Every structure is written in C-alpha cells, then in structure tokens.
Amino acid sequence: MAQTASTANQTATNPTGRPPSKSRAKYFFLSPAIFWILIFTIFPLLYAVYTSFFSFRFGRFNQFVGLENYRRLFTDPNLHSALRVTIIFVVVTVTVQMVLGFGLALLLNREMRGRSVLRAIMILPLFATPVAIGYLSITLFYEANGPINSVLRVFGYGDVPWLSNPFWALVAIMIIDIWQWTPFVFLVSLAGLQGLPIDLFEAADVDGATGWQKFWSMTLPLMAPTLWLILMLRLIEAFKVFDIPASLTLGGPGRATEVYSLFTYRTALRFFDHGYASAQGLLLLVIVSIIIAVLYGRIRGIYEVER
Amino acid sequence: MRRPMYLLLSVLVLASLILSACAPSTGAPAAPADGGATTTEGGPVVEEGQAATVVTAGELLPPIVAQPCEGEACFCKDKTVSVIVNTAGEKGPISGPFYEVRDEFEAATGAKLEVVEVPFAEHFPKLMTDMTTGTGQDDTSIAGAWWLGDLVGGDYIIPYDEYYNDTTGKYPKWEIEDVQSGPQDLLSYDGKKYMVANDHDGQVMYYRRDLLEDPAHQAAFKEKYGYDLKVPDTWQEFRDVAEYFDGKDLNGDGTPDDGLTMHLKVGGQGMFHFMSFAAPFVIGPDNPKLFWFDPETMAPLMDSPGHQKAMETLVDLIQFGPEAMMGWSLGEAWDHFLRGEAALTFTWGDLGALAQQEGSAVRGKTGSAPMPGTTEYYDVTAGEWKTVDGVNKVGNTTGGSWSGVISKFSDAPECTYYLLALMATKEKSIVYAYRGWDGVDPGRISHYLPPNGTNSIDGYVAAGWDAKDAEEYTNAYFGNFGAEQQFPYLRIPGTFEYWTALDIHLSEAATGQKTPEEALKATVDDFNQITDRLGRDLQDEIYKKSLDLQ
Numbered sequence: 039m040a041q042t043a044s045t046a047n048q049t050a051t052n053p054t055g056r057p058p059s060k061s062r063a064k065y066f067f068l069s070p071a072i073f074w075i076l077i078f079t080i081f082p083l084l085y086a087v088y089t090s091f092f093s094f095r096f097g098r099f100n101q102f103v104g105l106e107n108y109r110r111l112f113t114d115p116n117l118h119s120a121l122r123v124t125i126i127f128v129v130v131t132v133t134v135q136m137v138l139g140f141g142l143a144l145l146l147n148r149e150m151r152g153r154s155v156l157r158a159i160m161i162l163p164l165f166a167t168p169v170a171i172g173y174l175s176i177t178l179f180y181e182a183n184g185p186i187n188s189v190l191r192v193f194g195y196g197d198v199p200w201l202s203n204p205f206w207a208l209v210a211i212m213i214i215d216i217w218q219w220t221p222f223v224f225l226v227s228l229a230g231l232q233g234l235p236i237d238l239f240e241a242a243d244v245d246g247a248t249g250w251q252k253f254w255s256m257t258l259p260l261m262a263p264t265l266w267l268i269l270m271l272r273l274i275e276a277f278k279v280f281d282i283p284a285s286l287t288l289g290g291p292g293r294a295t296e297v298y299s300l301f302t303y304r305t306a307l308r309f310f311d312h313g314y315a316s317a318q319g320l321l322l323l324v325i326v327s328i329i330i331a332v333l334y335g336r337i338r339g340i341y342e343v344e345r
Numbered sequence: 346m347r348r349p350m351y352l353l354l355s356v357l358v359l360a361s362l363i364l365s366a367c368a369p370s371t372g373a374p375a376a377p378a379d380g381g382a383t384t385t386e387g388g389p390v391v392e393e394g395q396a397a398t399v400v401t402a403g404e405l406l407p408p409i410v411a412q413p414c415e416g417e418a419c420f421c422k423d424k425t426v427s428v429i430v431n432t433a434g435e436k437g438p439i440s441g442p443f444y445e446v447r448d449e450f451e452a453a454t455g456a457k458l459e460v461v462e463v464p465f466a467e468h469f470p471k472l473m474t475d476m477t478t479g480t481g482q483d484d485t486s487i488a489g490a491w492w493l494g495d496l497v498g499g500d501y502i503i504p505y506d507e508y509y510n511d512t513t514g515k516y517p518k519w520e521i522e523d524v525q526s527g528p529q530d531l532l533s534y535d536g537k538k539y540m541v542a543n544d545h546d547g548q549v550m551y552y553r554r555d556l557l558e559d560p561a562h563q564a565a566f567k568e569k570y571g572y573d574l575k576v577p578d579t580w581q582e583f584r585d586v587a588e589y590f591d592g593k594d595l596n597g598d599g600t601p602d603d604g605l606t607m608h609l610k611v612g613g614q615g616m617f618h619f620m621s622f623a624a625p626f627v628i629g630p631d632n633p634k635l636f637w638f639d640p641e642t643m644a645p646l647m648d649s650p651g652h653q654k655a656m657e658t659l660v661d662l663i664q665f666g667p668e669a670m671m672g673w674s675l676g677e678a679w680d681h682f683l684r685g686e687a688a689l690t691f692t693w694g695d696l697g698a699l700a701q702q703e704g705s706a707v708r709g710k711t712g713s714a715p716m717p718g719t720t721e722y723y724d725v726t727a728g729e730w731k732t733v734d735g736v737n738k739v740g741n742t743t744g745g746s747w748s749g750v751i752s753k754f755s756d757a758p759e760c761t762y763y764l765l766a767l768m769a770t771k772e773k774s775i776v777y778a779y780r781g782w783d784g785v786d787p788g789r790i791s792h793y794l795p796p797n798g799t800n801s802i803d804g805y806v807a808a809g810w811d812a813k814d815a816e817e818y819t820n821a822y823f824g825n826f827g828a829e830q831q832f833p834y835l836r837i838p839g840t841f842e843y844w845t846a847l848d849i850h851l852s853e854a855a856t857g858q859k860t861p862e863e864a865l866k867a868t869v870d871d872f873n874q875i876t877d878r879l880g881r882d883l884q885d886e887i888y889k890k891s892l893d894l895q
Contacts, residue, residue: 097476097477115870201672204858207672288610289611289612291671309842310473
C-alpha cells in the first residue's frame with residue numbers, strides 16, 4: 039500500500055520536482071470534452087445564429103437582413119400551422135405514451151407467467167427505424183385493401199380514410215409514434231418500479247393499505263422523479279418528430295400533418311432558405327429549452343422536498 | 346381483472362407482429378425495399394416503390410450505336426463521368442438506360458461511367474450543394490426542366506451549343522429538330538441549349554376505349570346526357586363520362602369501380618394535374634403566355650377567375666374518383682387505371698406504355714387523346730371571359746422532361762456530352778419510347794406514326810404494343826406537343842417552392858380544408874412571399890426571359 043502511494047507521488051511530480059498545477063491538470067483532462075462541445079455544439083449554434091441574419095439565393099449567402107427572418111417567425115401562417123400541428127401531436131402522443139407505458143410497466147412488474155417474454159416483445163418497436171416504419175405504414179394504412187382497413191372491415195367497420203383525410207392522417211402518424219415510443223416509457227418506468235424499496239410496500243400491506251392507496255400514496259410519489267424525466271425526454275423527442283410524417287404523408291393532406299421539423303427541413307433543404315430555417319431552428323431550441331427548464335425545476339423541486 | 350390486461354397485451358403484441366410480418370396485400374402498394382422514397386416532392390419521376398406495381402418490365406433493348414474506340418480516338422481515357430440520377434435501379438425509370446449504355450459508352454470513349462442514384466427528394470439538394478460548393482462531384486444530372494431557373498440563374502451549368510454544332514464526328518449525332526416544339530423549347534434557356542433531349546413529359550387523357558365503344562353504355566349514356574358517348578373533348582364532357590361510369594363495374598370483378606383516378610397526395614405531384622387541367626381556363630388566343638405572374642409587377646395571377654373556375658371544376662371531379670386518391674402518388678393512381686378500376690385519367694406517357702406490359706388489365710383497351718379543353722377562358726390581360734369558336738385546347742409539357750445538363754464544374758464536359766448525345770440518338774430514343782418502364786416518354790417526330798412522324802406501327806407492335814393503343818397514344822402526344830397553344834412552363838428560381846405551395850393548397854381544396862377560392866388566395870400569398878424573398882425585380886427579369894417576353 040505504501041509502495042503504491044509512493045508510485046502515485048512520483049507520477050504526480052514533474053521534472054522540476056514541483057507538483058503540476060491542479061487547475062492546469064483539470065483543463066488538460068477537460069479539454070477533449072471542451073473541444074467536442076465547441077466544435078459540435080457551440081460552433082454550429084453560433085453559425086446558425088449568424089446564418090439567421092442573412093437571406094440566401096441559389097443556396098448561397100445573399101445579403102444581411104438583420105432581424106427579418108425572426109420577424110417572419112411571427113407573421114408566417116404556414117409556420118404557425120406547423121407549430122399548431124406539432125403541439126397537438128406532442129400533447130396527444132406523449133400523454134398516451136405516458137399513461138400506456140406506465141400502465142404496462144405496472145402490469146408487468148408483478149409476478150405472472152411469461153413475464154420475461156412479454157417484456158422482451160414489448161420493447162421490440164424501439165428497435166425499428168422510424169423512417170422505415172413510415173414507409174411500411176403506407177402499406178399498412180392503405181385505404182382500399184390495406185391490412186388495417188381489412189381487419190376493421192372484418193369487425194364490421196367501414197374503410198377509414200387514413201391518408202386522404204386531414205384528421206385521420208394525423209391520427210395515423212400519432213398511432214405509429216405511440217406504437218414506437220410507448221415501449222420506451224414502459225422500459226424506463228419498469229426499471230424505476232423495480233428499484234422501489236419493497237419493504238415500504240410490505241409495511242403498507244401489514245398496515246392494510248389497499249392497492250389503490252399504495253399506488254396513489256407510495257408508487258406514484260416514489261416514481262415521480264423518473265416519470266418527470268421520461269416526460270421531459272419524450273417531450274423533447276416528440277417536438278423533433280420528422281421521420282414518420284416525412285415518409286408517410288409528407289405533411290399532407292394540405293398541411294394537416296406538416297410538423298415543425300418537416301417544415302424547417304423543407305425551408306432549408308427544399309427551398310434553400312437557410313436563413314429562415316436557422317431562425318426556425320433557434321425558435322425550436324427556445325421552446326425545447328423552456329420545457330427542459332420547467333421540468334428540471336420540477337424534478338429538482340421533488341428532490342429538495344425529499345431532502 | 347387479469348383478463349383485460351392480457352387482452353391489452355395481446356393487442357399490442359399483435360400490432361408488433363403485424364408491422365414486422367405484414368406483406369402487401371392485393372391492391373396495396375408495396376413499400377420500397379431499400380427504404381427509398383415512395384413519395385416525391387414535385388416532378389413526374391417514378392421511383393422504386395412509387396412506380397406502378399401491377400406490371401413488369403419487358404426485355405426490349407436499344408441497339409448499339411457507338412463503335413469502340415482505339416488509341417487517340419479514346420478521347421476520354423482515364424476520365425470518369427459521374428451521372429446523378431433519381432434512384433430507381435437498373436430496371437427503373439430514367440436511371441435504367443444509363444446501366445444499359447454503360448459498356449457501350451466506356452468502349453467508345455475510354456471513360457468510366459459512374460451512375461450515382463439518389464432518392465428523388467435528395468437529388469436537387471445534393472446537386473445544388475455540389476454546385477454551390479463547386480466540388481464538381483457530379484458531371485451531369487438528369488434534371489427536371491424546372492430546375493433550369495436555379496441552375497442557369499446560378500451559373501452552375503454550361504450550354505452545349507459548341508458540342509452540338511461540332512461537325513468533326515466526335516460526338517454521336519442527334520437532331521434537336523426531331524424533338525417537337527413543345528418539349529424542344531425546354532431544352533434551351535435564354536437562347537442557349539442546356540438540356541440534352543431524353544424524356545419528353547406532358548400529360549394527355551387516357552380513357553377506356555372498350556367502355557366508350559360499348560353499345561349498351563352508349564345507349565344509356567345518350568339517354569342520360571342527351572348526346573353521344575364519345576372521347577371527351579371538353580372538361581364538361583369529361584365530367585359527364587366520369588360521372589356516368591363512376592360506381593359501375595368496369596373490369597368484371599363484381600365490385601363497383603371509379604369514373605376517374607388522380608394522384609393528389611401532397612408531394613405526389615398533384616399540382617401538375619392542376620396545371621394541365623387549368624391551362625385552357627386561362628390560356629387562349631389572346632393570352633398565350635400569362636398563367637403564373639403578371640410580367641409587369643410579378644403579381645401572381647393564380648386567383649384569377651379562370652384559375653378559380655379551374656380549381657372548382659377539378660375539385661368537383663374528385664367525387665368521381667376513390668377517396669383514397671387524396672393520399673395517392675403516381676404509382677397508386679396508375680395502378681388503379683391499369684387494374685381496370687377507373688374509366689378516365691390524365692397523366693404522363695408512362696401510363697400508356699405501362700398499359701401494354703404484362704400484368705396490365707387494360708392492354709388493347711387504353712385510348713389516348715390530348716387533354717380536353719373549354720369553350721371559354723378568362724383572359725387575364727383583358728380581365729374578362731372570352732368565348733372561343735370550337736374548343737379551347739392547350740398543349741402542355743407539364744412534368745420534368747428529365748434530361749441531362751452538364752455541370753460547369755465538370756472536368757470532363759466533352760465526355761459528359763458524348764454520353765448524353767449517345768442516349769439522345771434516334772435509334773436509342775425510339776426504343777426508350779416503346780418501353781414504359783424506362784420513364785422516357787415520346788415527344789419526337791421519330792416516335793410518331795405516319796403521317797405525323799417517321800416511326801411505324803410494326804415497331805410498336807414488335808415492342809409489344811396493341812396496334813390501336815399505340816396509334817392513339819402517339820397521335821395524342823403529337824397533338825399535345827404540337828398544339829398551337831402551349832401551357833407556359835415555369836422556369837424561374839424558386840419554381841419548386843412555388844409549385845410546392847400550389848401542391849399543398851390544391852390538397853387543402855381537394856380535402857375540403859379550404860374552398861377553391863381560399864386555396865388560391867393562400868397560393869397567391871405564398872407566391873408573393875417567395876417572390877419578395879428571392880427579389881421581385883430579379884425574378885421578374887428572369888420570368889420575362891424564360892417566357893421570351895423581353
């Protein structure tokens with residue numbers, strides 16, 4: 039033990055015999071992370087800010103336009119439509135995913151036959167590539183003889199206009215998103231549930247607590263930090279949704295499924311209006327940052343109360 | 346309590362299994378195996394997964410035209426020509442012929458041919474990135490004609506007049522005069538040649554000849570509408586025929602079929618339907634060129650009474666097609682017709698050729714004719730409706746007319762031109778036009794039958810065509826591209842953005858989210874916003890130049 043300490047001491051001295059400055063060593067070890075963040079996060083962010091002050095023509099910088107691109111954010115009805123669609127999408131899908139995912143986690147957190155197999159099957163959709171699912175869904179939601187309408191017909195329901203009706207098209211992309219991401223909520227919730235202290239629940243059983251009382255007064259409060267975290271992750275991801283509407287409906291009919299990211303993608307890579315697209319990206323960043331700030335505050339609040 | 350839980354789980358598991366194990370059922374389009382786009386944004390291009398699925402490609406091959414080179418004659422030795430083309434594979438539309446010609450081209454020039462396939466949606470952005478950064482990665486792009494506004498405006502491609510006029514025999518000879526006036530105009534811009542002829546896009550009307558010639562239908566139709574059942578000449582007649590056949594069993598499978606079929610999905614190129622459809626409502630003898638903008642102010646004309654009437658009429662027609670077509674791209678709409686499930690449609694030449702392929706239910710039954718017209722049009726220059734003698738018909742070149750352009754940054758422009766000229770030779774082009782799967786539609790005198798052209802019915806029949814189908818098909822295209830009045834093709838910077846706006850608002854009108862009037866008003870607002878952003882004066886200047894209005 040003494041030998042090890044001595045070796046460590048030797049390693050920590052430089053040729054001058056003096057120990058290296060603590061602060062310098064700190065920067066040395068931090069430098070890869072700092073460079074990484076500077077190159078891949080800060081620089082693109084600053085470049086996006088810079089770009090947002092310019093107009094583009096033929097895909098090239100054209101002229102400085104000041105805050106014009108930001109002014110357009112407030113006056114562009116097409117952007118507002120995309121934002122409205124996105125908010126509806128986020129609220130519905132994340133709510134359903136949270137309820138369904140947590141519910142399934144509660145269900146599969148108990149002793150039952152085939153539990154392991156069911157758990158494995160439950161998370162399968164997570165492994166699917168969203169854009170591939172989107173293209174496959176063209177077949178699934180095909181209105182004339184698609185499998186889903188065929189099944190519905192067997193049960194006596196008429197053909198649902200999945201892709202030709204504005205309402206149902208939005209429902210279709212919501213269904214796919216819910217199908218794909220509910221397992222994520224399920225998986226993380228299940229991990230959280232399995233980490234709950236069993237002795238507390240056993241004590242509650244001894245005290246004669248009902249299932250509902252245990253859920254409401256123990257499971258839910260104890261799971262709250264985990265659930266807020268899942269909610270935050272899902273909200274961030276849901277706001278960025280792109281693949282499924284891009285591959286299934288291309289934002290149509292009309293603009294019924296044109297989500298924010300798809301709108302920004304078109305602005306940048308279809309119309310080459312990079313300045314406006316950058317401003318849109320920054321707006322989304324602000325929205326998502328506000329969500330993170332609010333939810334982080336909530337999570338921190340829970341921990342402070344617990345302390 | 347436990348049973349509902351198991352039920353819920355079973356439903357979720359079933360959903361997983363359906364998604365992973367589902368195979369396309371009859372009538373449902375197959376998703377592309379490579380994950381490529383099944384839907385596109387603009388331009389009549391048919392990609393894998395989007396092409397009609399009920400027919401299969403034939404084996405007809407174009408002849409070898411170029412002789413292998415030796416020594417100094419191999420002027421492209423050690424050079425590589427990179428062609429960027431929409432993803433469709435070796436037997437796919439537009440891309441397929443490049444694989445066929447590769448050996449011949451390489452042997453004749455000493456160059457290597459590299460075919461770069463990109464999904465349609467990525468083609469233009471990738472090309473523009475290559476151009477704006479000046480990397481010269483792509484020597485040629487098989488481009489949509491509407492890209493010229495951006496490509497010429499940005500000075501990214503070079504004219505090929507010098508190569509075309511070469512008399513030394515260095516390049517394969519093809520005749521630009523062989524291309525009919527409509528599509529020929531698209532090959533040049535501001536007096537210079539930029540696109541080497543390949544595809545010739547334009548929409549014509551297709552109808553079920555067997556149905557229109559059926560005596561029982563003829564009698565019933567006459568009784569209902571008071572005039573003879575015939576090939577529709579006006580959009581009103583088109584409506585009557587569509588209405589009459591809608592709901593009847595048209596292919597003998599015991600289920601009701603549709604009066605017409607269209608593709609109206611956002612990004613499914615529905616705006617081209619509107620362009621071809623609306624042309625005779627706006628263009629006429631006293632207004633041959635103004636459809637999009639007022640050249641004095643660059644104010645959009647899209648909400649004129651003529652455009653509104655066209656939009657109202659088109660939206661009215663939708664009731665005679667399947668509701669699902671609001672979510673259809675090209676492939677689904679074509680499949681519907683090829684299965685014999687629709688009496689009418691109007692689309693590109695691909696459909697006429699695909700109808701001849703194995704698997705088609707309408708071979709020998711597919712009639713073709715130029716697009717119907719109107720009896721009056723709204724002259725935007727005079728601000729009034731004008732009645733015409735007879736029928737006001739307008740030819741169109743709507744679509745991409747996918748043809749090669751030469752990059753300014755290419756280090757092998759001569760070799761690139763050689764490749765494009767080789768594929769443009771009459772011998773090859775004729776075979777391309779015979780086949781449906783290669784995406785090359787007819788538009789040359791050498792594609793047409795006498796007395797319109799120099800081809801022969803024997804050639805088409807040998808290529809697998811029904812003689813009557815071929816005759817009507819080629820005559821329809823000759824009539825369309827040779828029409829005295831032509832729909833003014835838009836070729837200014839931002840064309841795709843303008844068309845996307847129209848596409849989206851057309852979809853809104855078609856699905857009842859907006860009235861036709863509101864949809865066109867929204868289109869005008871979007872057009873104005875795009876024009877202001879790109880520079881009204883500059884856009885105006887280019888617009889005038891593109892229409893030769895200066």
